[in-house]
Amino acid sequence: MATDLLLWVVLAFAPVTGWLGHRGYPFWLLVLAIAGLGAAVVVGRRFPLASLFIVVALTAVDGNFSFALPVVSYLVGRRMASVVPAAIGFLAIVAVATPYVLVDAGFFVWTQMAGVLVYAGLFPWLVGRYRRQQQDLVAAGWEHAEQLEREQRLAADQVRLRERTRIAEDMHDSLGHELSLIALRAGALELDPGLDERHRAAAGELRASAGAATDRLRQIIGVLRDRTDAAPIRPVDEDIAELVRRAKESGMAVDLDAEPGSLPPMVDRAAHRVVQEALTNANKHAPGAAVTVRIRHGEAEATVTVRNAPPPAGPLPSVTPGGRGLVGLGERVRLAGGTLTADRLPGGGFEVVARLPYAAEPAPPTPESSTDRRRLVQRQARRGLIAAVAVPVALGAVLGGTAVAYYVYATENSVLPPDRYARLDVGMDRAAVERVLPDREWLDAPAEDDGPGGDCLYYRSHGDVLRAQLDIYRLCFADGRLIAKDALSRP
Secondary structure: OOHHHHHHHHHHHHHHHHHHHHHHHHHHHHHHHHHHHHHHHHHOOOOOHHHHHHHHHOOOOOOHHHHEEEEHHHHOOOOOOOOOOHHEEEHEEEEHHHHHHHHHHHHHHHHHHHHHHHHHHHHHHHHHHHHHHHHHHHHHHHHHHHHHHHHHHHHHHHHHHHHEEEEEEHOOOHHHHHHHHHHHHHHHHHHHOOOOHHHHHHHHHHHHHHHHHHHHHHHHHHHOOOOOOOOOOOOOOOOHHHHHHHHHHOOOOEEEEOOOOOOHHHHHHHHHHHHHHHHHHHHHHOOOOOOOEEEEEEOOOEEEEEEOOOOOOOOOOOOOOHHHHHHHHHHHHHHOOOOEEEEOOOOOOOOEEEEEOOOOOHHHOOOOOOHHHHHHHHHHHHHHHHHHHHHHHHHHHHHHHHHHHHHHHHHHHOOOOOHHHHHHOOOOOOHHHHHOOOOOOOOOOOOOOOOOOEEEEEOOOOOOOOOOEEEEEEEEOOOOEEEEEEEEEOO
């Protein structure tokens, strides 16, 4: 607000001081114009092109508002991501203002206004476009560097996770099986009636020791596994309903809303992984919040939605999400041919939505990497540069074409043929003379002339625009009569 207020004051300085010097229009109109300038500054952040239109319209009230045009045009270039709306806006200004200026002020005033639009409007806009593209390239470079760091950390974490998982699986498959057999055999000895009480007690102690060793092994496996992946190893043949039930038994306020029916194995495993990761994240970042798991079966795909409300005690500022779980989850869903979206809800909760097609399809390309992002920004910068060059060329072509067309039109309609000029006599009534005169006067008529005085009009002797040599006929009137006629040669 402070920046916009300062900008408004600076832009209003020239019109206000100019009005104090000439007072060429009412004060109330100045107040309305300054208020309109403030509106242009306010809407310029959200609707930059509208601010440009407002300032151009204000120049019709006072030419001093044109001093605001370079600033507003520069901001339009900085704030608009696309070139097309700005190009259409500049062309629309030319199309709307050209007839008005030509009819009201004439050709030379129109050329001056066109020059103002090009130099005070178009060129600052190009500078703003350049600055925006430069910032986009810089941001893409920093994003690329940060992505490389994240990828390096993720690669290292994945290596550690794979090794921990391998060790845990080896221990679980080998030692866990052997300990279970030891406990089973010790239990059989404990119940053997052929042994005396002392041996059965020793077998019981052996069975208890094997059970304790199994529990300690389970704890060690938990230590070896990556703590960022808090979800337990999926039990064999566990479905989503069992996963939700175990989460509820552990204290989570989670409800399951699933349509009846089974899913294909690939889809079912992906859906289970989505629910597992979403429940883990909800338990980590929103403890105590109500969680809803919803599964819908469509005609071609299944939709899995996990939504959690805000935590009752508010968000945990000390918890910093690593982002690796959702990255891996997105890859799992992508390999299944589906799409994953995860975003915060307006009320403060979080929602994960996975769409998993039934039919196996080739996985789409991996999400855009930082390198792809940088290349995309570079391509956009090149296209923006081409468009930025094309816009002034197109605008110049429109202005130049309009100027040439109007010059030809005005030239053809300012020709007084020599035979008509010869029939005019000094002393004739002005009304009678004007009946034979062309519709328009010569465009290059001098503003000051050392002629005989009176009201002088100038006309061409021919309409050939490619032939510079011609006679200029000067007709001067006073008191409703033709007082002088002269043929001025123009080499």
